[in-house]
Amino acid sequence: MLRCGRHEVPAERYDAPRENVTYRDFVAPRSKKRTMSKLPMTAAGHVALEDELKQRIRFERPRLVQRIQEAIADDSNLAENSEYQAAKTEQEINEVRIAELEDKLARAEVIDVWKLSGDTIKFGATVTLIEEDTGEKKVWQIVGESEADVKNGKISVTSPVARALIGKTKGATVDVEAPGGAKDVEAPGGAKAYKVRRVQWAEDSLRNREQS
Numbered sequence: 001m002l003r004c005g006r007h008e009v010p011a012e013r014y015d016a017p018r019e020n021v022t023y024r025d026f027v028a029p030r031s032k033k034r035t036m037s038k039l040p041m042t043a044a045g046h047v048a049l050e051d052e053l054k055q056r057i058r059f060e061r062p063r064l065v066q067r068i069q070e071a072i073a074d075d076s077n078l079a080e081n082s083e084y085q086a087a088k089t090e091q092e093i094n095e096v097r098i099a100e101l102e103d104k105l106a107r108a109e110v111i112d113v114w115k116l117s118g119d120t121i122k123f124g125a126t127v128t129l130i131e132e133d134t135g136e137k138k139v140w141q142i143v144g145e146s147e148a149d150v151k152n153g154k155i156s157v158t159s160p161v162a163r164a165l166i167g168k169t170k171g172a173t174v175d176v177e178a179p180g181g182a183k184d185v186e187a188p189g190g191a192k193a194y195k196v197r198r199v200q201w202a203e204d205s206l207r208n209r210e211q212s
Contacts (some may be wrong), residue, residue: 052097068091111199139153
């Protein structure tokens with residue numbers, strides 16, 4: 001028993017003194033910050049995301065709220081109100097897209113393609129390839145994931161084709177999980193060998209248009 005003033009307290013109520021106590025024992029552990037992976041994109045791609053986000057927040061969000069309110073006013077039995085259910089579903093889709101856009105913009109790494117140059121393929125390059133078996137020519141520009149438009153010759157930096165090309169130089173032969181058609185660039189079907197004929201940049205393309 002331990003005496004505390006006029007009272008006796010069981011010794012087990014007290015913790016035994018700890019040895020080698022340092023200031024670290026009184027400091028809360030630091031939380032591990034989650035690293036956010038960057039999303040490379042062009043300035044044009046960044047503007048497109050910002051415009052879509054503004055459209056969805058300023059116009060789509062209030063429009064859907066009003067649509068839901070009107071549906072409730074017309075029929076308070078929400079379980080049987082098909083207009084209400086449809087509007088709620090559309091609202092959920094819009095909110096998911098808003099969150100997705102905000103995340104992409106928060107992680108955006110805007111790359112000024114006008115300042116890029118050189119013979120090595122990297123983000124922003126427009127690459128002319130010749131298939132060795134058939135001689136067919138393909139021209140692809142490597143852009144951000146959200147900017148990819150295969151039909152117009154823009155492939156995502158994360159696509160199999162882009163990953164195979166990055167780091168290569170003019171004259172190199174590249175084995176690519178090759179596109180048999182436009183849709184296969186992102187989801188390739190079989191390997192093909194291509195030779196890198198040309199590596200161009202935004203400034204080169206502008207110069208060529210001015211001369212033509």
